Amino acid sequence: MKWMLFRITFTFILTLFLTNISLAQSGPTQEFLDSIERQVVLEEYVHTAEYKPTHIRKALHSIEILKAETLQKRGVNHLEEALLLLPSVRFDYDPILGTQLRLRGISSANVAILIDGVPMIGRLDGAIDISQVPLNNVKQIEVIEGPLSTIYGNNAAGGVINIITCNSQKQLWNLSGSTQWESIGVQNHMLNTGIQTKKWYVDLRGRFFKYDKYPIDSLRLIEKYSLPDGAVNTRAKYPWNPKNQLSGGGTLKYKINLENSLILKYDISHEDIVDYGAVKRPQFKPYALDDQFLTAREDVSLTYDGHLFRKVYVEFTSAFNQFKRQVDNKRYEFQQNSYDEALTLSDTSRFNSFYNRLNLSMRVNPHLEVIGGINYTHDAGRGGRIKVEDPTSDVATLSEWAYYTDIRYSFFKGLNLSYSGRLVSQNVYGLNYTSGIKAKYDIGKYITLRASYAQGYRSPDLKELYIEFIDVNHYIIGNINLKPEKSNDIQLTAQYEPCGWFNVKLNGYRTEIKDKISLFQYETLKYNYSNVDNYDVSGGQLDLSGTWKQLNWTLAGSIGFWNTVVESGSVPHDGRVIDCSATVNYMIPVLKVGSSFNYRYAGSQPLYSVEFGEVSVSSVSSAAFMDMSFNKYLWKEKIQLVVGCKNILDTTYTTITGGDNKGGHRVAGYQFINQGRSYFARLGLNF
Numbered sequence: 001m002k003w004m005l006f007r008i009t010f011t012f013i014l015t016l017f018l019t020n021i022s023l024a025q026s027g028p029t030q031e032f033l034d035s036i037e038r039q040v041v042l043e044e045y046v047h048t049a050e051y052k053p054t055h056i057r058k059a060l061h062s063i064e065i066l067k068a069e070t071l072q073k074r075g076v077n078h079l080e081e082a083l084l085l086l087p088s089v090r091f092d093y094d095p096i097l098g099t100q101l102r103l104r105g106i107s108s109a110n111v112a113i114l115i116d117g118v119p120m121i122g123r124l125d126g127a128i129d130i131s132q133v134p135l136n137n138v139k140q141i142e143v144i145e146g147p148l149s150t151i152y153g154n155n156a157a158g159g160v161i162n163i164i165t166c167n168s169q170k171q172l173w174n175l176s177g178s179t180q181w182e183s184i185g186v187q188n189h190m191l192n193t194g195i196q197t198k199k200w201y202v203d204l205r206g207r208f209f210k211y212d213k214y215p216i217d218s219l220r221l222i223e224k225y226s227l228p229d230g231a232v233n234t235r236a237k238y239p240w241n242p243k244n245q246l247s248g249g250g251t252l253k254y255k256i257n258l259e260n261s262l263i264l265k266y267d268i269s270h271e272d273i274v275d276y277g278a279v280k281r282p283q284f285k286p287y288a289l290d291d292q293f294l295t296a297r298e299d300v301s302l303t304y305d306g307h308l309f310r311k312v313y314v315e316f317t318s319a320f321n322q323f324k325r326q327v328d329n330k331r332y333e334f335q336q337n338s339y340d341e342a343l344t345l346s347d348t349s350r351f352n353s354f355y356n357r358l359n360l361s362m363r364v365n366p367h368l369e370v371i372g373g374i375n376y377t378h379d380a381g382r383g384g385r386i387k388v389e390d391p392t393s394d395v396a397t398l399s400e401w402a403y404y405t406d407i408r409y410s411f412f413k414g415l416n417l418s419y420s421g422r423l424v425s426q427n428v429y430g431l432n433y434t435s436g437i438k439a440k441y442d443i444g445k446y447i448t449l450r451a452s453y454a455q456g457y458r459s460p461d462l463k464e465l466y467i468e469f470i471d472v473n474h475y476i477i478g479n480i481n482l483k484p485e486k487s488n489d490i491q492l493t494a495q496y497e498p499c500g501w502f503n504v505k506l507n508g509y510r511t512e513i514k515d516k517i518s519l520f521q522y523e524t525l526k527y528n529y530s531n532v533d534n535y536d537v538s539g540g541q542l543d544l545s546g547t548w549k550q551l552n553w554t555l556a557g558s559i560g561f562w563n564t565v566v567e568s569g570s571v572p573h574d575g576r577v578i579d580c581s582a583t584v585n586y587m588i589p590v591l592k593v594g595s596s597f598n599y600r601y602a603g604s605q606p607l608y609s610v611e612f613g614e615v616s617v618s619s620v621s622s623a624a625f626m627d628m629s630f631n632k633y634l635w636k637e638k639i640q641l642v643v644g645c646k647n648i649l650d651t652t653y654t655t656i657t658g659g660d661n662k663g664g665h666r667v668a669g670y671q672f673i674n675q676g677r678s679y680f681a682r683l684g685l686n687f
Contacts, residue, residue: 075680096291100129111158123461150454187209212242262302285333326349385469437452487513535565561576
């Protein structure tokens with residue numbers, strides 16, 4: 001059925017292509033050429049929440065751009081490290097589920113992770129493990145805070161992180177790659193090759209990542225430690241599990257004419273993590289219980305974009321994504337120096353997503369632009385932990401049709417208003433409508449004001465509805481009676497850019513989420529998903545930045561207030577969260593060596609959990625990170641050398657006090673957040 005639908009959409013694209021060839025008028029518009037052809041060199045163009053490439057100053061949303069070149073100079077390996085310096089981003093670290101993010105206090109379940117506009121699948125406990133997301137062949141990362149449900153639907157009530165990849169190059173052929181080594185046992189190797197002709201662009205890419213700092217015997221060691229309240233507990237002495245990641249893919253782009261193109265992408269990735277258990281019965285037939293976690297992703301997408309009849313801009317995307325998670329519980333016998341295969345227990349979960357989106361936009365006159373679209377998504381999941389009520393099927397499914405529109409009007413020079421709406425029809429939750437209003441006002445040349453009100457919507461995912469995870473250490477069941485989360489968000493942004501050496505941006509916001517879905521302890525050590533609380537965040541952020549000669553600098557600070565309410569009971573408003581970051585880049589003229597200094601302070605934050613209808617509040621202590629790196633280009637900028645030190649302050653963990661301080665797979669009283677200080681060297685080649 002899935003492949004039949006894929007063939008139908010592929011036929012639709014070919015029909016669209018043939019129609020365009022026969023009917024489209026000749027001669028591209030200069031505006032379109034400026035926005036498409038110059039993407040190779042103009043990185044200030046953005047794609048997220050816009051229906052065609054748009055200069056960042058014209059975008060209705062305030063967008064944060066992380067450029068690939070900047071990330072390379074920092075020695076960034078994956079998405080987690082790329083987002084580390086943003087004051088609005090917090091991380092929840094789990095040795096099994098990976099790194100989950102919070103955007104402006106909103107959990108990962110409400111933050112959409114996109115690659116070229118296509119949502120990533122494979123959420124564990126509602127979140128994408130962002131340490132699994134490589135940055136090979138990436139052009140830039142775009143971050144928008146606040147609801148974008150009217151555009152991207154589910155999982156976008158808190159914001160969007162969109163990874164934009166390269167699909168063109170300036171030269172005929174290109175070969176690029178990098179190798180990076182770190183003192184904590186990290187290796188990151190990437191290789192890309194591409195060919196660009198008048199009509200075709202082809203690239204192939206591959207990546208290998210490895211973390212393996214400690215020998216296996218050390219990973220089995222257990223140590224005693226003291227809790228903040230004086231109690232004594234035990235934990236793994238070295239809690240960082242070794243991992244291997246392997247990924248590859250390719251892009252094929254056919255340029256129909258100056259205004260239209262087809263892009264076919266294919267990516268595959270694999271991750272292997274082993275959690276080594278402590279030695280049991282060391283004096284008599286010793287053994288250990290090890291867990292191996294295998295994660296595999298496969299993604300294919302086909303995109304058509306361009307102009308029809310010179311006035312209508314079209315973007316059609318059809319994607320098929322697969323996610324597989326296999327967990328093997330093994331018993332290692334030390335005397336035999338091998339695993340007992342008869343005692344190995346395996347559990348596999350598989351999720352597929354078929355995603356289609358058609359956007360049409362047309363400028364009716366110089367003042368009015370009308371945008372409309374259709375979105376169809378079909379998700380399916382199966383496995384030992386997915387239980388459905390239908391005895392004839394072992395597959396859980398969610399299907400959704402969405403119809404959306406965005407009307408933008410310019411009343412006079414500098415003032416732009418937008419109204420957007422999205423009507424969703426889902427097989428489980430029926431109809432729902434969300435809307436949003438945005439305004440952008442340019443006061444002269446230097447001041448820009450942006451204001452918005454938007455509704456958010458998130459329906460429960462397959463795991464929250466149908467999970468049945470019961471073993472010695474877990475008792476988690478889904479809830480088919482869950483209600484969707486609904487949210488309201490309002491924000492105002494003021495930006496002042498009088499000159500290159502000093503720019504100011506101030507943002508204020510408030511988000512309220514109703515019927516928030518949380519893991520609820522209804523009996524001792526038994527959990528299910530329930531709509532148990534309402535959650536709200538509010539705050540503000542100030543950004544200062546500038547460029548003067550060889551110096552580039554950025555200072556950012558934010559304050560937020562996080563609060564949750566269960567039924568009629570309210571948690572005291574002690575959820576104040578403070579963040580700040582600083583970045584200074586300086587090119588040493590004599591040596592022609594670039595330097596980069598980065599600092600991030602993450603203040604203490606509240607941690608909420610729900611037990612028997614009561615909210616338990618913990619406090620996660622503050623943490624600070626400092627990085628420093630130097631980069632040098634050689635041989636007409638074909639060779640790049642980067643050396644530096646990450647986590648100079650050697651921050652490894654935060655303490656958790658009050659309430660339920662265990663949670664997830666953490667040890668009581670502590671949360672490990674980093675492997676420690678790391679020295680790295682990176683060699684990059686670009687021919």
